Amino acid sequence: MKTIHFLFKDKNKTPWISLGILLFLFLVPVSSYSQTEAESKEVEISVEEIKEKPDYSSLPKNPRKATILSAILPGAGQVYNNKAWKAPLIYAGFMADIYFINFNNKRYQTFRTALFAFDDGDRSQFPSLNREALVRNVDYWRQNRDSTILLLLAIYALNLVDANVDAHLSGFDISDDIAMKIEPNVGTFAASGTSMGLTLKFQFK
Structure with a gap:
Protein backbone atom coordinates (compact mmCIF):
# COMPACT_ATOMS: atom_id res chain seq x y z
CA MET A 1 0.00 0.00 0.00
CA VAL A 47 29.80 54.50 -31.79
CA GLU A 48 27.16 57.15 -32.44
CA GLU A 49 28.35 59.19 -29.46
CA ILE A 50 31.83 59.45 -30.98
CA LYS A 51 31.73 62.72 -32.88
CA GLU A 52 34.20 63.72 -35.48
CA LYS A 53 36.24 66.83 -34.82
CA PRO A 54 35.23 69.79 -37.00
CA ASP A 55 37.37 70.26 -40.08
CA TYR A 56 38.47 73.87 -40.53
CA SER A 57 40.97 73.14 -43.31
CA SER A 58 38.68 74.71 -45.93
CA LEU A 59 38.52 78.05 -44.07
CA PRO A 60 41.20 80.72 -44.50
CA LYS A 61 41.21 81.30 -40.74
CA ASN A 62 41.00 78.64 -38.04
CA PRO A 63 38.17 79.47 -35.56
CA ARG A 64 39.78 77.41 -32.81
CA LYS A 65 43.08 79.24 -33.15
CA ALA A 66 41.36 82.63 -33.25
CA THR A 67 39.40 81.83 -30.08
CA ILE A 68 42.49 80.63 -28.21
CA LEU A 69 44.44 83.74 -29.20
CA SER A 70 41.65 86.00 -27.97
CA ALA A 71 41.40 83.99 -24.74
CA ILE A 72 45.12 84.45 -24.05
CA LEU A 73 45.28 88.09 -25.17
CA PRO A 74 42.02 89.91 -25.95
CA GLY A 75 42.12 91.35 -29.44
CA ALA A 76 44.76 88.91 -30.70
CA GLY A 77 42.13 86.78 -32.42
CA GLN A 78 40.79 89.86 -34.18
CA VAL A 79 44.30 90.69 -35.42
CA TYR A 80 44.67 87.08 -36.63
CA ASN A 81 41.37 87.45 -38.54
CA ASN A 82 42.67 90.62 -40.23
CA LYS A 83 40.22 92.71 -38.20
CA ALA A 84 42.81 94.63 -36.21
CA TRP A 85 40.55 97.71 -36.05
CA LYS A 86 38.38 95.85 -33.52
CA ALA A 87 41.19 95.46 -30.99
CA PRO A 88 41.21 99.16 -29.91
CA LEU A 89 37.43 98.99 -29.43
CA ILE A 90 37.80 95.96 -27.18
CA TYR A 91 40.46 97.64 -25.04
CA ALA A 92 38.46 100.86 -24.90
CA GLY A 93 35.57 98.82 -23.51
CA PHE A 94 37.86 97.20 -20.94
CA MET A 95 39.34 100.53 -19.85
CA ALA A 96 35.97 102.26 -19.55
CA ASP A 97 34.50 99.39 -17.56
CA ILE A 98 37.52 99.19 -15.22
CA TYR A 99 37.17 102.93 -14.58
CA PHE A 100 33.52 102.49 -13.54
CA ILE A 101 34.42 99.47 -11.39
CA ASN A 102 36.91 101.60 -9.45
CA PHE A 103 34.49 104.54 -9.22
CA ASN A 104 31.61 102.44 -7.90
CA ASN A 105 33.90 100.58 -5.50
CA LYS A 106 35.22 103.85 -4.04
CA ARG A 107 31.69 105.14 -3.47
CA TYR A 108 30.74 101.82 -1.91
CA GLN A 109 33.73 101.90 0.44
CA THR A 110 32.99 105.54 1.37
CA PHE A 111 29.39 104.88 2.39
CA ARG A 112 30.34 101.60 4.06
CA THR A 113 32.89 103.43 6.23
CA ALA A 114 30.34 106.15 6.98
CA LEU A 115 27.81 103.50 8.04
CA PHE A 116 30.28 101.90 10.47
CA ALA A 117 31.12 105.35 11.84
CA PHE A 118 27.42 106.14 12.22
CA ASP A 119 26.94 102.98 14.29
CA ASP A 120 29.86 104.12 16.48
CA GLY A 121 28.22 107.50 17.05
CA ASP A 122 30.20 109.54 14.47
CA ARG A 123 27.85 111.33 12.04
CA SER A 124 30.33 113.87 10.68
CA GLN A 125 30.81 112.31 7.23
CA PHE A 126 27.19 112.61 6.03
CA PRO A 127 25.32 114.60 8.68
CA SER A 128 22.21 114.95 6.51
CA LEU A 129 21.75 111.18 6.08
CA ASN A 130 20.23 108.80 8.59
CA ARG A 131 21.17 105.15 8.93
CA GLU A 132 18.55 103.92 6.43
CA ALA A 133 19.87 106.34 3.78
CA LEU A 134 23.43 105.16 4.39
CA VAL A 135 22.35 101.51 4.03
CA ARG A 136 20.58 102.32 0.75
CA ASN A 137 23.72 104.00 -0.61
CA VAL A 138 25.89 101.09 0.46
CA ASP A 139 23.59 98.63 -1.35
CA TYR A 140 23.30 100.85 -4.42
CA TRP A 141 27.02 101.33 -5.00
CA ARG A 142 27.77 97.68 -4.23
CA GLN A 143 25.25 96.56 -6.85
CA ASN A 144 26.72 99.00 -9.37
CA ARG A 145 30.22 97.68 -8.71
CA ASP A 146 29.11 94.06 -9.08
CA SER A 147 27.23 94.88 -12.31
CA THR A 148 30.30 96.51 -13.87
CA ILE A 149 32.38 93.46 -12.91
CA LEU A 150 29.87 91.24 -14.71
CA LEU A 151 30.02 93.63 -17.67
CA LEU A 152 33.79 93.16 -17.77
CA LEU A 153 33.31 89.41 -18.05
CA ALA A 154 30.71 90.00 -20.78
CA ILE A 155 33.17 92.10 -22.79
CA TYR A 156 35.76 89.34 -22.49
CA ALA A 157 33.23 86.73 -23.64
CA LEU A 158 32.16 88.97 -26.54
CA ASN A 159 35.80 89.21 -27.56
CA LEU A 160 35.95 85.40 -27.81
CA VAL A 161 32.66 85.08 -29.69
CA ASP A 162 33.60 87.82 -32.14
CA ALA A 163 36.95 86.17 -32.95
CA ASN A 164 35.29 82.77 -33.45
CA VAL A 165 32.49 84.11 -35.66
CA ASP A 166 34.85 86.17 -37.81
CA ALA A 167 37.03 83.12 -38.37
CA HIS A 168 33.99 81.06 -39.42
CA LEU A 169 32.93 83.79 -41.84
CA SER A 170 36.42 84.10 -43.30
CA GLY A 171 35.40 81.67 -46.04
CA PHE A 172 32.26 83.62 -46.92
CA ASP A 173 32.41 85.04 -50.45
CA ILE A 174 32.04 88.82 -50.41
CA SER A 175 33.88 89.49 -53.67
CA ASP A 176 32.78 91.78 -56.48
CA ASP A 177 31.38 88.78 -58.34
CA ILE A 178 28.29 89.05 -56.16
CA ALA A 179 26.03 92.04 -56.78
CA MET A 180 22.70 93.13 -55.38
CA LYS A 181 20.29 95.50 -57.08
CA ILE A 182 17.02 97.07 -56.02
CA GLU A 183 14.78 98.05 -58.93
CA PRO A 184 11.22 99.37 -59.16
CA ASN A 185 8.65 96.89 -60.36
CA VAL A 186 5.29 97.57 -62.04
CA GLY A 187 2.95 94.66 -62.49
CA THR A 188 -0.69 93.84 -63.01
CA PHE A 189 -2.40 93.22 -59.71
CA ALA A 190 -5.93 92.74 -61.00
CA ALA A 191 -7.94 93.25 -64.12
CA SER A 192 -8.79 96.78 -63.03
CA GLY A 193 -5.37 98.11 -62.08
CA THR A 194 -1.62 97.77 -61.63
CA SER A 195 0.65 97.44 -58.62
CA MET A 196 3.87 99.24 -57.76
CA GLY A 197 6.71 97.65 -55.82
CA LEU A 198 10.44 96.97 -55.53
CA THR A 199 12.41 94.01 -56.86
CA LEU A 200 15.51 92.71 -55.08
CA LYS A 201 17.94 91.03 -57.50
CA PHE A 202 21.10 89.07 -56.74
CA GLN A 203 23.60 88.72 -59.54
CA PHE A 204 26.42 86.16 -59.56
CA LYS A 205 29.04 86.89 -62.15
Missing part, protein backbone atom coordinates in the same frame (compact mmCIF):
# COMPACT_ATOMS: atom_id res chain seq x y z
CA LYS A 2 2.84 2.36 0.79
CA THR A 3 4.54 1.49 -2.49
CA ILE A 4 1.44 2.38 -4.51
CA HIS A 5 1.15 5.72 -2.69
CA PHE A 6 4.81 6.51 -3.45
CA LEU A 7 4.36 5.84 -7.17
CA PHE A 8 1.25 7.98 -7.23
CA LYS A 9 3.20 10.91 -5.77
CA ASP A 10 5.95 10.51 -8.34
CA LYS A 11 3.40 10.59 -11.16
CA ASN A 12 2.03 13.89 -9.84
CA LYS A 13 5.49 15.44 -9.68
CA THR A 14 6.57 14.36 -13.16
CA PRO A 15 4.51 16.97 -15.13
CA TRP A 16 5.85 19.79 -12.94
CA ILE A 17 9.43 18.65 -13.35
CA SER A 18 8.99 18.44 -17.12
CA LEU A 19 7.41 21.86 -17.19
CA GLY A 20 10.31 23.31 -15.19
CA ILE A 21 12.84 21.80 -17.59
CA LEU A 22 10.99 23.20 -20.60
CA LEU A 23 10.81 26.68 -19.03
CA PHE A 24 14.51 26.58 -18.22
CA LEU A 25 15.43 25.55 -21.77
CA PHE A 26 13.15 28.28 -23.16
CA LEU A 27 14.32 31.14 -20.91
CA VAL A 28 18.07 30.56 -21.13
CA PRO A 29 18.35 31.27 -24.90
CA VAL A 30 16.02 34.26 -24.56
CA SER A 31 18.01 35.79 -21.75
CA SER A 32 21.31 35.21 -23.56
CA TYR A 33 19.84 36.69 -26.75
CA SER A 34 18.51 39.74 -24.93
CA GLN A 35 21.89 40.24 -23.28
CA THR A 36 23.66 39.97 -26.62
CA GLU A 37 21.18 42.39 -28.18
CA ALA A 38 21.66 44.85 -25.31
CA GLU A 39 25.44 44.68 -25.73
CA SER A 40 25.12 45.33 -29.47
CA LYS A 41 22.88 48.33 -28.78
CA GLU A 42 25.44 49.68 -26.31
CA VAL A 43 28.14 49.33 -28.96
CA GLU A 44 25.95 51.15 -31.51
CA ILE A 45 25.19 53.94 -29.04
CA SER A 46 28.85 54.31 -28.11
Whole structure:
Protein backbone atom coordinates (compact mmCIF):
# COMPACT_ATOMS: atom_id res chain seq x y z
CA MET A 1 0.00 0.00 0.00
CA LYS A 2 2.84 2.36 0.79
CA THR A 3 4.54 1.49 -2.49
CA ILE A 4 1.44 2.38 -4.51
CA HIS A 5 1.15 5.72 -2.69
CA PHE A 6 4.81 6.51 -3.45
CA LEU A 7 4.36 5.84 -7.17
CA PHE A 8 1.25 7.98 -7.23
CA LYS A 9 3.20 10.91 -5.77
CA ASP A 10 5.95 10.51 -8.34
CA LYS A 11 3.40 10.59 -11.16
CA ASN A 12 2.03 13.89 -9.84
CA LYS A 13 5.49 15.44 -9.68
CA THR A 14 6.57 14.36 -13.16
CA PRO A 15 4.51 16.97 -15.13
CA TRP A 16 5.85 19.79 -12.94
CA ILE A 17 9.43 18.65 -13.35
CA SER A 18 8.99 18.44 -17.12
CA LEU A 19 7.41 21.86 -17.19
CA GLY A 20 10.31 23.31 -15.19
CA ILE A 21 12.84 21.80 -17.59
CA LEU A 22 10.99 23.20 -20.60
CA LEU A 23 10.81 26.68 -19.03
CA PHE A 24 14.51 26.58 -18.22
CA LEU A 25 15.43 25.55 -21.77
CA PHE A 26 13.15 28.28 -23.16
CA LEU A 27 14.32 31.14 -20.91
CA VAL A 28 18.07 30.56 -21.13
CA PRO A 29 18.35 31.27 -24.90
CA VAL A 30 16.02 34.26 -24.56
CA SER A 31 18.01 35.79 -21.75
CA SER A 32 21.31 35.21 -23.56
CA TYR A 33 19.84 36.69 -26.75
CA SER A 34 18.51 39.74 -24.93
CA GLN A 35 21.89 40.24 -23.28
CA THR A 36 23.66 39.97 -26.62
CA GLU A 37 21.18 42.39 -28.18
CA ALA A 38 21.66 44.85 -25.31
CA GLU A 39 25.44 44.68 -25.73
CA SER A 40 25.12 45.33 -29.47
CA LYS A 41 22.88 48.33 -28.78
CA GLU A 42 25.44 49.68 -26.31
CA VAL A 43 28.14 49.33 -28.96
CA GLU A 44 25.95 51.15 -31.51
CA ILE A 45 25.19 53.94 -29.04
CA SER A 46 28.85 54.31 -28.11
CA VAL A 47 29.80 54.50 -31.79
CA GLU A 48 27.16 57.15 -32.44
CA GLU A 49 28.35 59.19 -29.46
CA ILE A 50 31.83 59.45 -30.98
CA LYS A 51 31.73 62.72 -32.88
CA GLU A 52 34.20 63.72 -35.48
CA LYS A 53 36.24 66.83 -34.82
CA PRO A 54 35.23 69.79 -37.00
CA ASP A 55 37.37 70.26 -40.08
CA TYR A 56 38.47 73.87 -40.53
CA SER A 57 40.97 73.14 -43.31
CA SER A 58 38.68 74.71 -45.93
CA LEU A 59 38.52 78.05 -44.07
CA PRO A 60 41.20 80.72 -44.50
CA LYS A 61 41.21 81.30 -40.74
CA ASN A 62 41.00 78.64 -38.04
CA PRO A 63 38.17 79.47 -35.56
CA ARG A 64 39.78 77.41 -32.81
CA LYS A 65 43.08 79.24 -33.15
CA ALA A 66 41.36 82.63 -33.25
CA THR A 67 39.40 81.83 -30.08
CA ILE A 68 42.49 80.63 -28.21
CA LEU A 69 44.44 83.74 -29.20
CA SER A 70 41.65 86.00 -27.97
CA ALA A 71 41.40 83.99 -24.74
CA ILE A 72 45.12 84.45 -24.05
CA LEU A 73 45.28 88.09 -25.17
CA PRO A 74 42.02 89.91 -25.95
CA GLY A 75 42.12 91.35 -29.44
CA ALA A 76 44.76 88.91 -30.70
CA GLY A 77 42.13 86.78 -32.42
CA GLN A 78 40.79 89.86 -34.18
CA VAL A 79 44.30 90.69 -35.42
CA TYR A 80 44.67 87.08 -36.63
CA ASN A 81 41.37 87.45 -38.54
CA ASN A 82 42.67 90.62 -40.23
CA LYS A 83 40.22 92.71 -38.20
CA ALA A 84 42.81 94.63 -36.21
CA TRP A 85 40.55 97.71 -36.05
CA LYS A 86 38.38 95.85 -33.52
CA ALA A 87 41.19 95.46 -30.99
CA PRO A 88 41.21 99.16 -29.91
CA LEU A 89 37.43 98.99 -29.43
CA ILE A 90 37.80 95.96 -27.18
CA TYR A 91 40.46 97.64 -25.04
CA ALA A 92 38.46 100.86 -24.90
CA GLY A 93 35.57 98.82 -23.51
CA PHE A 94 37.86 97.20 -20.94
CA MET A 95 39.34 100.53 -19.85
CA ALA A 96 35.97 102.26 -19.55
CA ASP A 97 34.50 99.39 -17.56
CA ILE A 98 37.52 99.19 -15.22
CA TYR A 99 37.17 102.93 -14.58
CA PHE A 100 33.52 102.49 -13.54
CA ILE A 101 34.42 99.47 -11.39
CA ASN A 102 36.91 101.60 -9.45
CA PHE A 103 34.49 104.54 -9.22
CA ASN A 104 31.61 102.44 -7.90
CA ASN A 105 33.90 100.58 -5.50
CA LYS A 106 35.22 103.85 -4.04
CA ARG A 107 31.69 105.14 -3.47
CA TYR A 108 30.74 101.82 -1.91
CA GLN A 109 33.73 101.90 0.44
CA THR A 110 32.99 105.54 1.37
CA PHE A 111 29.39 104.88 2.39
CA ARG A 112 30.34 101.60 4.06
CA THR A 113 32.89 103.43 6.23
CA ALA A 114 30.34 106.15 6.98
CA LEU A 115 27.81 103.50 8.04
CA PHE A 116 30.28 101.90 10.47
CA ALA A 117 31.12 105.35 11.84
CA PHE A 118 27.42 106.14 12.22
CA ASP A 119 26.94 102.98 14.29
CA ASP A 120 29.86 104.12 16.48
CA GLY A 121 28.22 107.50 17.05
CA ASP A 122 30.20 109.54 14.47
CA ARG A 123 27.85 111.33 12.04
CA SER A 124 30.33 113.87 10.68
CA GLN A 125 30.81 112.31 7.23
CA PHE A 126 27.19 112.61 6.03
CA PRO A 127 25.32 114.60 8.68
CA SER A 128 22.21 114.95 6.51
CA LEU A 129 21.75 111.18 6.08
CA ASN A 130 20.23 108.80 8.59
CA ARG A 131 21.17 105.15 8.93
CA GLU A 132 18.55 103.92 6.43
CA ALA A 133 19.87 106.34 3.78
CA LEU A 134 23.43 105.16 4.39
CA VAL A 135 22.35 101.51 4.03
CA ARG A 136 20.58 102.32 0.75
CA ASN A 137 23.72 104.00 -0.61
CA VAL A 138 25.89 101.09 0.46
CA ASP A 139 23.59 98.63 -1.35
CA TYR A 140 23.30 100.85 -4.42
CA TRP A 141 27.02 101.33 -5.00
CA ARG A 142 27.77 97.68 -4.23
CA GLN A 143 25.25 96.56 -6.85
CA ASN A 144 26.72 99.00 -9.37
CA ARG A 145 30.22 97.68 -8.71
CA ASP A 146 29.11 94.06 -9.08
CA SER A 147 27.23 94.88 -12.31
CA THR A 148 30.30 96.51 -13.87
CA ILE A 149 32.38 93.46 -12.91
CA LEU A 150 29.87 91.24 -14.71
CA LEU A 151 30.02 93.63 -17.67
CA LEU A 152 33.79 93.16 -17.77
CA LEU A 153 33.31 89.41 -18.05
CA ALA A 154 30.71 90.00 -20.78
CA ILE A 155 33.17 92.10 -22.79
CA TYR A 156 35.76 89.34 -22.49
CA ALA A 157 33.23 86.73 -23.64
CA LEU A 158 32.16 88.97 -26.54
CA ASN A 159 35.80 89.21 -27.56
CA LEU A 160 35.95 85.40 -27.81
CA VAL A 161 32.66 85.08 -29.69
CA ASP A 162 33.60 87.82 -32.14
CA ALA A 163 36.95 86.17 -32.95
CA ASN A 164 35.29 82.77 -33.45
CA VAL A 165 32.49 84.11 -35.66
CA ASP A 166 34.85 86.17 -37.81
CA ALA A 167 37.03 83.12 -38.37
CA HIS A 168 33.99 81.06 -39.42
CA LEU A 169 32.93 83.79 -41.84
CA SER A 170 36.42 84.10 -43.30
CA GLY A 171 35.40 81.67 -46.04
CA PHE A 172 32.26 83.62 -46.92
CA ASP A 173 32.41 85.04 -50.45
CA ILE A 174 32.04 88.82 -50.41
CA SER A 175 33.88 89.49 -53.67
CA ASP A 176 32.78 91.78 -56.48
CA ASP A 177 31.38 88.78 -58.34
CA ILE A 178 28.29 89.05 -56.16
CA ALA A 179 26.03 92.04 -56.78
CA MET A 180 22.70 93.13 -55.38
CA LYS A 181 20.29 95.50 -57.08
CA ILE A 182 17.02 97.07 -56.02
CA GLU A 183 14.78 98.05 -58.93
CA PRO A 184 11.22 99.37 -59.16
CA ASN A 185 8.65 96.89 -60.36
CA VAL A 186 5.29 97.57 -62.04
CA GLY A 187 2.95 94.66 -62.49
CA THR A 188 -0.69 93.84 -63.01
CA PHE A 189 -2.40 93.22 -59.71
CA ALA A 190 -5.93 92.74 -61.00
CA ALA A 191 -7.94 93.25 -64.12
CA SER A 192 -8.79 96.78 -63.03
CA GLY A 193 -5.37 98.11 -62.08
CA THR A 194 -1.62 97.77 -61.63
CA SER A 195 0.65 97.44 -58.62
CA MET A 196 3.87 99.24 -57.76
CA GLY A 197 6.71 97.65 -55.82
CA LEU A 198 10.44 96.97 -55.53
CA THR A 199 12.41 94.01 -56.86
CA LEU A 200 15.51 92.71 -55.08
CA LYS A 201 17.94 91.03 -57.50
CA PHE A 202 21.10 89.07 -56.74
CA GLN A 203 23.60 88.72 -59.54
CA PHE A 204 26.42 86.16 -59.56
CA LYS A 205 29.04 86.89 -62.15
